[in-house]
Amino acid sequence: xxxxxxxxxxxxxxxxxxxxxxxxxxxxxxxxxxxxxxxxxxxxxxxxxxxxxxxxxxxxxxxxxxxxxxxxxxxxxxxxxxxxxxxxxxxxxxxxxxxxxxxxxxxxxxxxxxxxxxxxxxxxxxxxxxxxxxxxxxxxxxxxxxxxxx
Numbered sequence: 233x234x235x236x237x238x239x240x241x242x243x244x245x246x247x248x249x250x251x252x253x254x255x256x257x258x259x260x261x262x263x264x265x266x267x268x269x270x271x272x273x274x275x276x277x278x279x280x281x282x283x284x285x286x287x288x289x290x291x292x293x294x295x296x297x298x299x300x301x302x303x304x305x306x307x308x309x310x311x312x313x314x315x316x317x318x319x320x321x322x323x324x325x326x327x328x329x330x331x332x333x334x335x336x337x338x339x340x341x342x343x344x345x346x347x348x349x350x351x352x353x354x355x356x357x358x359x360x361x362x363x364x365x366x367x368x369x370x371x372x373x374x375x376x377x378x379x380x381x382x
Contacts, residue, residue: 233249233252233253235358236248236252236354236358236360237249237313239354239357239358240350240354241350241353241354242320242321243321243332243342243350244332244342244346244347244350244351244354245313245317246313246314246316246317246331246332247261247262247332247342247347248351248354248364248367249309249310249313249314250264250276250310250314251364251367251368252367253306253307253309253310254276254304254306254310255304255368256276256278256304256368257281257296257297257365257368258344258347258364258365259281259282259283259296259297259344260278260280260281260296260297261332262281262282262332262341262342262343262344262347263280263281263282263291263293263341264276264278264330264331264332265327265328265329265330265331266318266322266324266326266327266328266329266330266331267327267328268331269306269314269318269331271311271314271315274305274306274311275303275304275305275306276303276304276306277301277302277303278296278300278301278302278303278304279295279296279301280293280294280295280296281293281294281295281296281297282294282341282344284343284344284345290340291334291340291341291343293341314331317331318331330342334346347364348364351363351364
């Protein structure tokens with residue numbers, strides 16, 4: 233996963249890390265705001281997802297799929313990636329700003345098409361054959377391995 237993050241577009245590297253190390257769906261990761269990251273408690277609140285189904289192509293914000301609002305623990309590495317992402321790419325004082333904004337339009341979350349193109353590009357550079365959604369399974373398999381060790 234380190235190669236993916238290192239080779240990814242800097243605007244998307246932290247989003248890919250969130251999918252892999254917090255187990256979020258693409259719509260959930262895209263809809264994160266800076267205020268959803270609690271750096272002191274080491275937690276990430278998942279309380280919305282983005283859908284791009286409106287006629288004008290703008291984002292529709294909804295509750296997460298199947299009502300799966302939750303708080304996710306952030307491991308050290310992911311916490312560091314997010315802190316650096318905010319420091320370099322999302323500075324400011326508005327806690328309600330998008331963690332991953334939509335390009336030139338920072339009033340919108342990142343569009344799934346932009347994420348998909350970024351994923352395809354990094355996949356080719358690194359030589360991966362799996363989908364972005366498979367990062368969610370990567371996260372889940374890590375938890376199942378931890379459960380076996382306990």
